[in-house]
Amino acid sequence: MSIISRRTFNKKITQGLAGTALLAGMPLACGMNTSNQDKKLGIALVGLGSYSTGQLAPGLVNAEHCYLAGIVTGTPAKEQQWMRQYNIPEANIYNYENFDEIAKNDAIDIVYVVLPNSMHAKFCIRAAKAGKHVICEKPMAVSVAECDAIIDACDKAGVKLSVGYRMQSDPYTNEIKRFVKEKTYGDVHYVSSDAAYISRGNPNQWRLNHALSGGGALMNMGVYSIQSNIYGVGANPISVSAQEFTTRPDYFKDTDETITAQMKFPNGATGNMFTSHNANANRLFVSFERGWAELNPCHNYGPLAGRTSDGKEIKFEHKSQQMMQMDDFAKHIKAGSTNFAPGEMGKRDMIIVEAIYQSIKEGGKTVPLDLGTMGIVTS
Numbered sequence: 325m326s327i328i329s330r331r332t333f334n335k336k337i338t339q340g341l342a343g344t345a346l347l348a349g350m351p352l353a354c355g356m357n358t359s360n361q362d363k364k365l366g367i368a369l370v371g372l373g374s375y376s377t378g379q380l381a382p383g384l385v386n387a388e389h390c391y392l393a394g395i396v397t398g399t400p401a402k403e404q405q406w407m408r409q410y411n412i413p414e415a416n417i418y419n420y421e422n423f424d425e426i427a428k429n430d431a432i433d434i435v436y437v438v439l440p441n442s443m444h445a446k447f448c449i450r451a452a453k454a455g456k457h458v459i460c461e462k463p464m465a466v467s468v469a470e471c472d473a474i475i476d477a478c479d480k481a482g483v484k485l486s487v488g489y490r491m492q493s494d495p496y497t498n499e500i501k502r503f504v505k506e507k508t509y510g511d512v513h514y515v516s517s518d519a520a521y522i523s524r525g526n527p528n529q530w531r532l533n534h535a536l537s538g539g540g541a542l543m544n545m546g547v548y549s550i551q552s553n554i555y556g557v558g559a560n561p562i563s564v565s566a567q568e569f570t571t572r573p574d575y576f577k578d579t580d581e582t583i584t585a586q587m588k589f590p591n592g593a594t595g596n597m598f599t600s601h602n603a604n605a606n607r608l609f610v611s612f613e614r615g616w617a618e619l620n621p622c623h624n625y626g627p628l629a630g631r632t633s634d635g636k637e638i639k640f641e642h643k644s645q646q647m648m649q650m651d652d653f654a655k656h657i658k659a660g661s662t663n664f665a666p667g668e669m670g671k672r673d674m675i676i677v678e679a680i681y682q683s684i685k686e687g688g689k690t691v692p693l694d695l696g697t698m699g700i701v702t703s
C-alpha cells in the first residue's frame with residue numbers, strides 16, 4: 325500500500341466495490357472498471373425510519389453519483405440488518421451518541437438527516453461541524469430561527485446544504501417550471517395546489533406530537549403545497565392569509581388537521597393551497613392566460629401524471645425521485661452544478677409556514693411577505 329494511503333484504500337473499498345466484489349472474495353485486480361465507483365460520494369443516513377428504509381436507501385442502489393456508505397441509528401437491532409442488506413462496513417455504523425466521530429471517516433461525504441422534524445437542526449449542525457455536506461429532510465426545521473442556525477453552521481464549516489425536496493429534481497415539476505418560464509400558455513393568473521392524506525394511524529405518532537413535528541398537516545404536507553404554488557407561478561408570494569379546520573379534535577389534539585391558505589403574487593396572480601391530515605388530495609393546477617396545466621397526482625413518489633388544456637399528456641419515464649434528488653446534490657458538490665433545493669429555499673418555506681400560522685392566530689388576517697427572489701432556483 326505504498327501509492328495510496330490506507331484511508332484512501334478504505335474509502336475505495338467501501339464505495340460499492342467492497343459490497344460486491346470484495347465480499348464475494350474477488351480480488352481487486354480483476355479487470356473491473358472502478359473509475360465510475362470512485363467518483364461516487366458516500367452518504368450516511370441518519371434515522372432509519374420508513375422514509376430511509378422505503379425510499380432513500382433503495383433510491384441509492386441505482387444512483388450514479390452517490391451511494392449508501394453509512395448509517396446512524398438509535399436502534400442497535402437495525403445495524404446488522406442494514407450492514408448485510410447494503411454491504412455497509414462496520415466502521416461506517418454510528419449511533420446518536422458517537423455520531424460526531426463521523427468527522428474522522430473519509431468514506432462519508434454527505435450526512436442525510438431523516439429524523440422527526442424537531443431533531444433536524446441539532447443533527448444537521450452536528451453534521452456540518454463534523455465537516456460533512458448536509459441534506460436535511462423537509463420541513464427543514466420547526467422554525468425560521470432553526471433554519472438560520474443550520475445555514476449558519478454549514479456556511480461556517482464550508483459545507484454544502486440541501487433540503488430533501490425531491491420534487492425539485494422531478495421532470496414533471498420541471499415541465500411546469502418550463503411552461504411558466506417560457507410562457508408556453510402565457511402568464512400565470514391562478515395556481516391551486518393540494519397536498520393531503522387521511523391519517524388514521526397511532527395517535528401517539530411523532531407527526532401528531534407538536535414537540536417533535538413542530539406542527540401538523542402544514543409542516544408535513546403543506547410544504548409541498550407551498551412549493552408547488554411557488555414554482556407554479558415562478559415567484560414568491562407577497563402576502564398570505566389562512567384558515568384552519570378541525571373535524572376530529574380527539575385525534576388531532578396537538579397539531580393542525582386541515583389548513584387552507586390564499587397567496588397573492590407580484591404579477592397579480594392568486595394562489596390557493598390546501599393541506600390536510602384528513603383528506604386525500606394531491607394535485608397542482610396552473611391557469612395561464614391561454615390555457616392550463618395540471619399534475620394529478622403531483623406530490624407523491626410517482627409515477628406522476630399530467631395534462632394540458634390543449635390535450636397534451638405530460639409523461640416521463642418513471643425514475644426514483646430520491647435517486648435523482650441525491651444525484652443532483654452529489655453533482656452539485658462534485659462539479660458545482662445547480663443546487664435545486666438550497667437551504668435558503670427551506671428557510672423561505674418556513675417563513676411562509678410561520679406567516680400562515682400567524683394569519684390563523686389572527687383570525688385569517690393577511691400577512692405581508694417580503695421574500696424577493698429568496699429560494700427561487702432558476703436553472
Ligand code: NAD
Binds near residue numbers: 438544
Ligand atoms: P419515521 O417515524 O418512519 O422514522 C423516524 C426515525 O427517527 C425512526 O428511525 C426513529 O427511530 C427515529 N427517531 C429518533 N428519535 C425519535 C423520536 N424521539 N421519536 C420518533 N422517532 C425517532 O418517520 P419518516 O417518515 O421516516 O420521516 C422522517 C423525516 O423524513 C421527517 O422529517 C419527514 O418529514 C421526512 N419525510 C420526507 C419525505 C419526502 O418525501 N421528502 C417522506 C417521508 C418523510
